[in-house]
Amino acid sequence: MRTVAVAVTDGMLHFELAVAFEVFGTAPAGVTGPWYRLLRCGPGPVEAGGFRLEPDHGLDRLASADTVIVPGWADVDAEPPRDLVDAVRAAHQAGARVASLCTGAFVLAAAGLLDGRRATTHWAHTGVLAERHPRVEVDPDVLYVDNGTVLTSAGKAAAMDLCLHLVRLDRGSVVANAVARRLVVPPHRAGGQSQFIASPMPAQEDHPLADLLPWAIERLDQPLTVEDLARRASMSSRNLGRQFRSVTGTTPLQWLLTQRIRRAQELLETTGESIEAIAAATGMGTGTTLRRHFNRTVGVPPDTYRRTFRRAESAAGETALTERRAAASQA
Structure with a gap:
């Protein structure tokens, strides 16, 4: 303890x-x-x-x-x-x-x-x-x-x-x-994130991008462009940009990158997939591209990020095993 x-x-x-x-x-x-x-x-x-x-x-x-x-x-x-x-x-x-x-x-x-x-x-x-x-x-x-x-x-x-x-x-x-x-708070925000960055996922549900954002998150493995998003939202690219600024505080491409990084974090924490496989699953294309964006956004390379949480989970698992053995010996 x-x-x-x-x-x-x-x-x-x-x-x-x-x-x-x-x-x-x-x-x-x-x-x-x-x-x-x-x-x-x-x-x-x-x-x-x-x-x-x-x-x-x-x-x-x-x-x-x-x-x-x-x-x-x-x-x-x-x-x-x-x-x-x-x-x-x-x-x-x-x-x-x-x-x-x-x-x-x-x-x-x-x-x-x-x-x-x-x-x-x-x-x-x-x-x-x-x-x-x-x-x-x-x-x-x-x-x-x-x-x-x-x-x-x-x-x-x-x-x-x-x-x-x-x-x-x-x-x-x-x-x-x-x-x-x-x-009831977000599970993880990287320490290197700006104090002033707007929430990439708006709290309210009644906004012009309410249908578009979940649709895009389900397709992060695809090479989405601003034009793809605008077409899905039935907006011009310029109007889409204005709506993104208003709703999320950032641009469509920056919002997409943030979601890809967050998905990569989840996969690094919970799976043993290779960096190349995670890059493909998050729409980054190659491991080199994932490493560059991940390091710049999170502050550490994806391999280091994974090792950090694997060590923590391993320590927690060893503690739980020790506790179960101690309890069994006292039974």
Whole structure:
């Protein structure tokens, strides 16, 4: 069982706190074996977003956790509390994986954990973070940054993306997707995705492309063109482009590429198909083309992406097998 300690202090943003509690606090239905052990660690009773929170442990408990989550707080103009900064630094030195949500990156930066590393925070505060901590390579555009034992996320929904990313690394894509389904959120958004990118699948169903988008997703293995889409939608290519911008926030070709990449991710996670076969199944044509687009969009080559999730799923499987054997020996 992995211990996840949430570092809490006065002024923490309640949304980011809630995200950590929702993801790590309760196992999704159907997931067997032990779930995370979630701890609330703070200097004493704290106020967060108008709510009073009573920690279970002091900040010194962070040092014995497997993962430490540092939510953001509202007043980024103030220096982070020294006891919190020291406790987070000590936890990392003790071997904990440390992840910040939103402006929690200011705590990690103050602790020196981001020096020489790429990091992000909410886009509205990236300039302040870069100015205050010039040794940090601040990336204002991405959803989250994974440096192995140090991770940072942008604000709000990106905090959820990072927490799901951690579950995916620990327990595999199947479990992470189950958590996402329970929370009714997208199962995976790559960390390198822009903070500003519009949703490629509109939430509302009543729009001019409601019939076209599912039709296209069912035919991603085919070499679809803008003209093919326009003909199917009974629109001119120019009008189709305007509708795509209005509904999805992007162009028809960029939308198609995003869907092809997402399909490739699913196949890499769930099948043993070769890169060439996945390229054909997603309409990329060749493995070379898939690798180029996948690496540029996701941030890692498809082979590396597959190995990452296979390792996570293998570890989860070994844990489950060990638990079953232990249970059988006690029966």
